[in-house]
Amino acid sequence: MLMFQVKKCHICGKRASISLTQIVNGQVSELALCEDCARKNGLFDPGTLTFAEKFFPEEFKARVDKLVRELTERASDGEPVGGDDVLVRCPACGFELPIFRKTGRLGCPTCYTVFAREISLESASADAGLEPEDTDEKTRLETALREAIEREDYETAAQLRDRIRNLNSADKS
Amino acid sequence: MTTDELIKSPLADWMISCADDHDIVIGTIGRLVRNLEGYRFPGWSTADDRRAVSDILLPALRSLRGFKSAYCSEIKELSYEQRRSLMVRKQLTPCMAARRDGCHLLIPENRDLICMVNEEEHLVLHAYRQGNRIRETLAELRKLSASLESKVTFAQDARNGYLTSMPGESGDGIQIYTVLHLPGLAISNMMPQVTKAMEKLHINISPYYSDGEDDTGNLFIAYSIPGPKGSTDELMTHYRSVLQQIISRELQVRVKLATEPGLVLADKVARAYATLSHALRLSLRECRNAISVLRLGHLLGMVVWDGAVSHRSAISQLRELDAELALRSALQPAEEEAFQSILRARVAREILAMYHAGLVDELS
Numbered sequence: 093m094l095m096f097q098v099k100k101c102h103i104c105g106k107r108a109s110i111s112l113t114q115i116v117n118g119q120v121s122e123l124a125l126c127e128d129c130a131r132k133n134g135l136f137d138p139g140t141l142t143f144a145e146k147f148f149p150e151e152f153k154a155r156v157d158k159l160v161r162e163l164t165e166r167a168s169d170g171e172p173v174g175g176d177d178v179l180v181r182c183p184a185c186g187f188e189l190p191i192f193r194k195t196g197r198l199g200c201p202t203c204y205t206v207f208a209r210e211i212s213l214e215s216a217s218a219d220a221g222l223e224p225e226d227t228d229e230k231t232r233l234e235t236a237l238r239e240a241i242e243r244e245d246y247e248t249a250a251q252l253r254d255r256i257r258n259l260n261s262a263d264k265s
Numbered sequence: 266m267t268t269d270e271l272i273k274s275p276l277a278d279w280m281i282s283c284a285d286d287h288d289i290v291i292g293t294i295g296r297l298v299r300n301l302e303g304y305r306f307p308g309w310s311t312a313d314d315r316r317a318v319s320d321i322l323l324p325a326l327r328s329l330r331g332f333k334s335a336y337c338s339e340i341k342e343l344s345y346e347q348r349r350s351l352m353v354r355k356q357l358t359p360c361m362a363a364r365r366d367g368c369h370l371l372i373p374e375n376r377d378l379i380c381m382v383n384e385e386e387h388l389v390l391h392a393y394r395q396g397n398r399i400r401e402t403l404a405e406l407r408k409l410s411a412s413l414e415s416k417v418t419f420a421q422d423a424r425n426g427y428l429t430s431m432p433g434e435s436g437d438g439i440q441i442y443t444v445l446h447l448p449g450l451a452i453s454n455m456m457p458q459v460t461k462a463m464e465k466l467h468i469n470i471s472p473y474y475s476d477g478e479d480d481t482g483n484l485f486i487a488y489s490i491p492g493p494k495g496s497t498d499e500l501m502t503h504y505r506s507v508l509q510q511i512i513s514r515e516l517q518v519r520v521k522l523a524t525e526p527g528l529v530l531a532d533k534v535a536r537a538y539a540t541l542s543h544a545l546r547l548s549l550r551e552c553r554n555a556i557s558v559l560r561l562g563h564l565l566g567m568v569v570w571d572g573a574v575s576h577r578s579a580i581s582q583l584r585e586l587d588a589e590l591a592l593r594s595a596l597q598p599a600e601e602e603a604f605q606s607i608l609r610a611r612v613a614r615e616i617l618a619m620y621h622a623g624l625v626d627e628l629s
Contacts, residue, residue: 197431199305199430204428204432
């Protein structure tokens with residue numbers, strides 16, 4: 093569990109004073125909260141988070157997990173949450189995601205874990221562009237789709253599914 | 266070894282010797298990149314970070330065989346002229362030449378390897394070999410990496426392999442480049458076609474002297490673009506077979522050019538010879554292109570040398586001339602180009618005269 097500054101609270105949209113990042117199996121969950129929302133959800137005073145983390149890690153983790161789950165469900169139901177311009181930074185080196193998007197470079201080895209999803213998206217699109225023309229594109233896309241589903245990368249999977257659909261409709265016409 | 270001694274030492278064998286009967290594959294360059302676990306990559310690091318990385322990597326490198334009395338210098342200690350000279354000698358990359366605190370250059374006694382600490386990655390090794398030595402270079406770099414891994418911990422994970430600052434380059438962390446001399450394809454204006462075809466086969470081929478203008482000296486550098494699938498060994502097998510196709514094509518084109526009616530190639534060779542043996546001023550570009558055409562003319566039997574000069578040493582002489590002239594240019598300030606062009610022309614005239622180079626009777 094790591095702390096750093098963010099822009100807007102995921103619950104109310106006010107300026108957030110804390111951000112919590114969990115890294116589980118390479119997948120990064122983020123939660124940005126203002127001080128009020130953090131208190132309301134039993135996530136203690138931001139100033140005591142390190143203390144809480146140290147002495148009640150399980151309880152703290154369970155609360156964060158629950159809140160992340162609730163927010164994710166609300167977002168998938170179309171309910172607006174605090175904003176999408178969250179500043180994502182690597183807790184180890186302070187490297188920011190927008191810099192990676194701009195330069196294609198990372199700040200340190202830990203960035204590979206923090207920005208795992210973004211990196212796999214980049215490599216998936218690069219891979220698609222690098223395939224030789226004489227391979228069976230449909231087979232390749234289907235393999236890439238299976239791989240994306242296996243690693244639960246649904247955004248890439250959706251893009252690949254659409255490309256397969258386009259290929260199928262082009263074949264029919 | 267001091268920096269001045271290094272700069273004044275003879276050019277590396279791969280830069281001047283001829284290892285290939287057809288003078289096509291000039292050399293093989295292997296690049297190995299590694300990063301230490303727990304430290305920021307150089308592009309995102311502070312001077313303190315870089316010094317900490319150097320403190321770990323330099324002793325590890327010095328413990329390798331052949332590194333006991335290796336040349337070592339912090340980049341900020343090198344003058345602008347020294348950096349330029351080392352770049353021409355391929356002992357420093359442009360990226361490294363621009364670095365400052367905590368960045369070190371290490372070159373072992375035999376000078377066939379350069380080690381840069383805190384270049385684009387924490388450790389960048391360049392191995393230079395004469396001719397087509399892809400397999401050997403790959404094996405040597407892997408051996409070096411294994412030796413270093415017994416002393417330091419490199420950043421890696423199961424999914425990405427060795428981690429690099431650019432995720433697209435992570436994996437084996439080894440790239441092999443080949444320097445090619447392709448005058449036949451260049452003279453026939455076939456390089457754009459070849460480049461396009463190679464791209465489809467995952468091979469990038471671009472001018473060796475990337476000065477932002479046209480290619481000079483008909484020299485090109487080729488490498489296998491890391492693909493989405495396949496290990497480095499698979500990529501290298503594919504690369505070698507494509508390289509063979511480029512060589513065959515170059516040889517075919519040379520024969521075609523030589524047998525073409527109208528003395529088109531013979532005219533080019535004669536003009537190149539006349540330029541090098543009679544010009545009073547020569548730009549580096551003009552000089553390089555003339556040397557390349559003369560090398561081709563020599564291989565096709567259009568140029569004769571002193572009886573004592575073997576086929577390979579004739580080529581080597583021309584290559585050395587090319588490299589030496591480039592080095593002299595690097596050592597002189599840019600504003601003295603007029604002086605350099607006169608000097609270049611004089612050196613070219615002297616070398617051709619020294620070896621009694623001339624055109625075969627049929628051409629002269």
